[in-house]
Amino acid sequence: MKNSPHWVKTTVDSPLGPLLLAASAQGLAGLWFTNQRHLPADSLVQSWPADASHPMLQAAVQQLTRYWAGELNPFDLPLDLSGGTPFQQSVWQALRTIPAGQTLRYGELATQIGRPAAVRAVGTAIGRNPLSIVVPCHRVVGADGSLTGYAGGLDRKAALLRLEHGDGLF
Incomplete structure (x- = not known):
């Protein structure tokens, strides 16, 4: 998987543990439990600037909040899947x-x-x-x-x- 050094990130709490979110100019590019398998390399994640105010990350957090409350499905976010084959x-x-x-x-x-x-x-x-x-x-x-x-x-x-x-x- 290719991950861009130009993404921004934030980490948020969830009922199932902390989540790392990443966004690109095209949309939400990553959402991982912070201790799951197949996370991007630590050095790459460290290179992404933290930006909790990024509009895409804020939209993702808002929709996740509604999802955890049982009020949202499916998600309605632009996604950047370009990291995959x-x-x-x-x-x-x-x-x-x-x-x-x-x-x-x-x-x-x-x-x-x-x-x-x-x-x-x-x-x-x-x-x-x-x-x-x-x-x-x-x-x-x-x-x-x-x-x-x-x-x-x-x-x-x-x-x-x-x-x-x-x-x-x-």
């Missing part, structure tokens, strides 16, 4: 079509993007999703419907799905 971008765009409160199996997503034999590659692309929650990779489950493979941790994946089912976070 064309294949990754196709997977990330497909994730955005999964309605809140529903799940899709990895194989179903691979078929949806026209690559039914690429289940493992789809899983890898999902794991590298730079926009956790906003690009809802937590809505993808294993072939048997079990919760598998979430870079932010399976406990968070379960909590996000509970929230979207209207059951609250905890």
Whole structure:
């Protein structure tokens, strides 16, 4: 994944732990739990100026607040997915079509993007999703419907799905 040295960042608290948000001139470019797998390199993140007043970051924080309250879905933010390969971008765009409160199996997503034999590659692309929650990779489950493979941790994946089912976070 390519991350730009020209992004701005902020860190915010959430009910599931601190979040790092990054924005580019094109839109929201990153949203990661600060302790999840596949974060950008520390040296790169350190090079991004902190700017909590950046309009894109403020819009993201406002929508996240509404999401945590169960009042918002889907997110309505311009996104910058340019950090991924064309294949990754196709997977990330497909994730955005999964309605809140529903799940899709990895194989179903691979078929949806026209690559039914690429289940493992789809899983890898999902794991590298730079926009956790906003690009809802937590809505993808294993072939048997079990919760598998979430870079932010399976406990968070379960909590996000509970929230979207209207059951609250905890």
